[in-house]
Each structure stands twice: as structure tokens, then as C-alpha cells.
Amino acid sequence: MNYYDDIDKYKDKLAIITSSGKKITYQKLIQKADEIGKFLENRDLVFAICQNSFESVAGYIGALRAKAVICLIHNTIDQDLLITLVNQYQPNFIFRPNSSKPLKIDGDVTFSDSAYSLVKTQFNKHHKIDSNLALLLTTSGSTGSQKFVRQSYENINSNAESIAQYLEISPKDRPIATMPMSYTFMLSIINSHFLCGASIIMTDSTLMEKKFWTQIKKYKATTFGGVPYIYEMLKKLRFERMDLPDLRVLTQAGGKLNKEIIAEFNQICRSKNMKFIVMYGQTEATARMSYLPWEFAEKKLGSMGIAIPGGQFWLEDLNNQKIEQNNVSGELVYKGKNVTLGYAQCIADLSKGDENKGILHTGDMAKRDDDGFFYITGRMKRFLKMYGKRVNLDEVEQLLKTKGYNCACAGTDDNLVIYFTGNVDKTKVLKYISTKIGINLAGFKMKFIDNIPRNDSGKVLYSELN
Amino acid sequence: MNNQEKYNQAFMENFSIEASKLNAELEYNTIPEWDSVGHMSLIASLEEAFEIMLETDDVIDFSSYNKGKEILKKYKIEM
Numbered sequence: 007m008n009y010y011d012d013i014d015k016y017k018d019k020l021a022i023i024t025s026s027g028k029k030i031t032y033q034k035l036i037q038k039a040d041e042i043g044k045f046l047e048n049r050d051l052v053f054a055i056c057q058n059s060f061e062s063v064a065g066y067i068g069a070l071r072a073k074a075v076i077c078l079i080h081n082t083i084d085q086d087l088l089i090t091l092v093n094q095y096q097p098n099f100i101f102r103p104n105s106s107k108p109l110k111i112d113g114d115v116t117f118s119d120s121a122y123s124l125v126k127t128q129f130n131k132h133h134k135i136d137s138n139l140a141l142l143l144t145t146s147g148s149t150g151s152q153k154f155v156r157q158s159y160e161n162i163n164s165n166a167e168s169i170a171q172y173l174e175i176s177p178k179d180r181p182i183a184t185m186p187m188s189y190t191f192m193l194s195i196i197n198s199h200f201l202c203g204a205s206i207i208m209t210d211s212t213l214m215e216k217k218f219w220t221q222i223k224k225y226k227a228t229t230f231g232g233v234p235y236i237y238e239m240l241k242k243l244r245f246e247r248m249d250l251p252d253l254r255v256l257t258q259a260g261g262k263l264n265k266e267i268i269a270e271f272n273q274i275c276r277s278k279n280m281k282f283i284v285m286y287g288q289t290e291a292t293a294r295m296s297y298l299p300w301e302f303a304e305k306k307l308g309s310m311g312i313a314i315p316g317g318q319f320w321l322e323d324l325n326n327q328k329i330e331q332n333n334v335s336g337e338l339v340y341k342g343k344n345v346t347l348g349y350a351q352c353i354a355d356l357s358k359g360d361e362n363k364g365i366l367h368t369g370d371m372a373k374r375d376d377d378g379f380f381y382i383t384g385r386m387k388r389f390l391k392m393y394g395k396r397v398n399l400d401e402v403e404q405l406l407k408t409k410g411y412n413c414a415c416a417g418t419d420d421n422l423v424i425y426f427t428g429n430v431d432k433t434k435v436l437k438y439i440s441t442k443i444g445i446n447l448a449g450f451k452m453k454f455i456d457n458i459p460r461n462d463s464g465k466v467l468y469s470e471l472n
Numbered sequence: 473m474n475n476q477e478k479y480n481q482a483f484m485e486n487f488s489i490e491a492s493k494l495n496a497e498l499e500y501n502t503i504p505e506w507d508s509v510g511h512m513s514l515i516a517s518l519e520e521a522f523e524i525m526l527e528t529d530d531v532i533d534f535s536s537y538n539k540g541k542e543i544l545k546k547y548k549i550e551m
Contacts, residue, residue: 446509
């Protein structure tokens, strides 16, 4: 039994509090979910354009219950990219907010309420879809790539159970949304809290808006999750001075948070009687793989912690041999029921079964200390975390090259540096790339250089750029 | 540069927009550049340009081009 199949048992308990203060019980949530779900057939493919709203969540739950495969897409997605994706995957339905721009794709509205419409497309495609496939999510960042992570019913449910266990989630908990629900970290908060009959404050407001702080107080949020950048914002807003008596737990994932900031939040949270929990995960592992038990927050400062309940980590050297010694860096490998089925890059991939068999090579380098705690030491692949989203540097380079710019991309998290040769219109380039991949301009720097350093075989020497 | 110019420059540089866009309609979230990340960098630029430190309430109240001018008055920045 998966959690969403029997959450009607929480009946008149609150499931969602909307940004306008509407209170949605579990009964009402399931009613709406099934109202949408009844139009969906087993193995239909649904593209959902998500907002942090009641209807959006109901569509997600409705599709899971109807055993239709749902693909969650944030509503700020570039319209060209969305159309490309729709044409590529030919979903049977598009579930979209009435306020969003109508897509230039034919279809009939089969269900509609004041906020959302379910549009049946004219692709009329009977997809061959694997029976375990539940959900398609982008790998956080979107550099125009058509790659999705394939998550199964078991992935979603087992990860929600593990998270609920280690965070000791109770029906009294009440997290507030700080990220879009199409983002795996936020979705894991939704899943794990619904599993326990807790209530979620769904808002699209950001920390930089007064509305957000009004909601957090008024609706008595107890929990709060954020990517590294959110903690920098909290610091800027002088979180230590805020009076939020209901807040008890802060969680952090979506990239490595600077050690000094962790230390600062450890201290603030201790003085306010809150727990600050550092975690680690990837969309490829549904969401979560590790957490640092809060009791160890100070003793193991900078650690990503230990595997979640049911999971297991080890390290491998360059020859894929297990590293037995402690304090040696190697590739972090994870095993657990939450390791997803694999990727989809085209419609045919939806028929694929489990390619990972429960084992994920994370692409992150880590070491293990003598007490069994893990520490991230680097990355094997060329990508950056930009405000929590994964951005592949080679893909950014490609995007710029197809526009005719000769460049190389490097940098650090939240700071992508584009190295250019020749004469370019800086503003134009920045605007293009930031729109294309949906990352704020503030995250980019441009530097002009005479030549892009290359080795004899023409490979860019990224280490020489700085 | 006078205060008005400094103020405008912070918007134009952070959001990469033209002077013609600086008006009463320019509000938080009305352009993609002015999201929470853009807001942080705008505030940082203004704090640096005017050598001030904004209070939390002022940071989250700073919801439009015009509102910002009002807020800066509290810090004795007249335009």
C-alpha cells in the first residue's frame, strides 16, 4: 500500500493551507484528486504545470491514485522548451493553471475548475509505459535538456517513509513551502508529511516578500526546508532576531552549505530551541539519501551525515573498487529502495524498467570518518548548483556556442563564470543564458580572456581558468 | 552621481534593464530578473552605494521601485 492510496483516513485533518488562507482537509484533497483522476486511465501520461497551490497538489495525488504517469513542470518554464517537451513526449493530458498562457497545442478541456484545467491533447498516443513508473522529474536545473528522472511508486513511498522516520514527523507538524513543488526537495516534504497526516502551508511567496512572513506566523509553521541560498537569505534577514515561536525544525539540502553558515545556524537554532538538520540527496535517489542527526550538528560540522533509514553508502575508487579505509576520498555510492529507475530522454524510454537496480553512483566525491560520517569533498562531473538547481556547465557552453559565442564555463556554486574571447555584448549574452536556463542574472559573471586554454588534443583546461 | 542616479543604476545593473523601465510599474516579480535572488543582489548594491544597512522589515517591504524610494527616506536618502 502506498501512502496516497489511503490518506483519506486522515479525514477532516488539515492537509493544505493555501496562501489565501483556505483550509483544505484530507477528505477535500482526495475528493479533488479523484475528481481529476477519474478522467485519467492507467498508464496515461500527464504533463502538469505546477504552482504551489491546492489544485496542483491535488492533480499530483490524483494522478498517483489513478496510476497515470505524471510529469511535474514548474510554471515558469520557458515556453519554447515546454512545447518541445510536449511534442517530444506526446502526453495524453496537460494539467495547467487557467492563469498560464495557453499552449499552442490542440486539445479539449475535459475538466476545469476556477484554478486549473485538464486538457486532453490530440496526440492520441498509447504509450508503452513500464508498470512501475509513477513520476517524471527534471534533474533540477534545466538547460533546455529533455532529460527526466524516472521515479517509481516504490521510490516515492519508501523515501517518504524513511524521511518521516528520521525527521520524526508528527501529525502536528506544519511545514511551509519555500520551493516549487516540482522540485524534488519540496516534493519530498509534501510526500513525507502527507504520509503522517501533517498539514502543509502551500505558498508561492518567497522569503523576500512580506506575505511569506505573515503566512509563516499566521499559520504557525513548524518546519522549514531550504537550499543553501535560502539560508543566505535568512542570514541577510537576520533570522536570529525573528520571533517565530512555532518554528522547531530547519532542514537544509540541495547543495553544500558553507561551513561558517552551518555553524552560525547551529548556534542560532540551539539558542532558539530549534533543530537544524543538514541533509543530502539527488533527484536520482527520489530525494533524500543522508541526514546529519541534529545531536551531531556541532560535533560533525560540515558532514552530510549518515544514510537515511533503509539506505547504505560506500565509496569506490577510480577502478570501481570499494574503499575500505576511512578518511580516503572516493566516489560516493548509495544503495536503497529510493534509487530511481533511470533516466528518460525520449518517449521510448518510458517503457524501460529498472536500470539502476537500487544502486546509484552519485558522481559526488566523499570521504568517511572513523565514526562512519560522510563528508562531500568534490564532484566528478562538471556541474554547479545554482540556487539549488543543478546546472551542467557543458550544456551551458553548448547553448552559448550554438548562438555563436566562443566561450568556456566554470565557477563555483551560485557563481557561474563565463570566459569569453573576442567582442560580445555582455548584457545580451547574460540575458539570453539566464532566461534560457531560468537562473537569475546575479548568478553569472563574465570574464574576457585572450585565449581559451586547451591541451594538445584540444580539450579545454578548465583548471587554468580562474 | 546623485542619489537618484545611484538608485537607478542599482536597478539597471542588477536587472539589466533600461532607464525607461524605471517607473511605478516596476514591482517585485513583474520581471524575471526581480525574483528573490535578484532582490538580494539589489539590496546589497543599494546598501553598498548608500553605505547603509537595511532593517529586515525594510528588506521585505521593498516591493517596488517607488516603495524603495520611500523606504530609503528613513535612512535619510533623499532623491
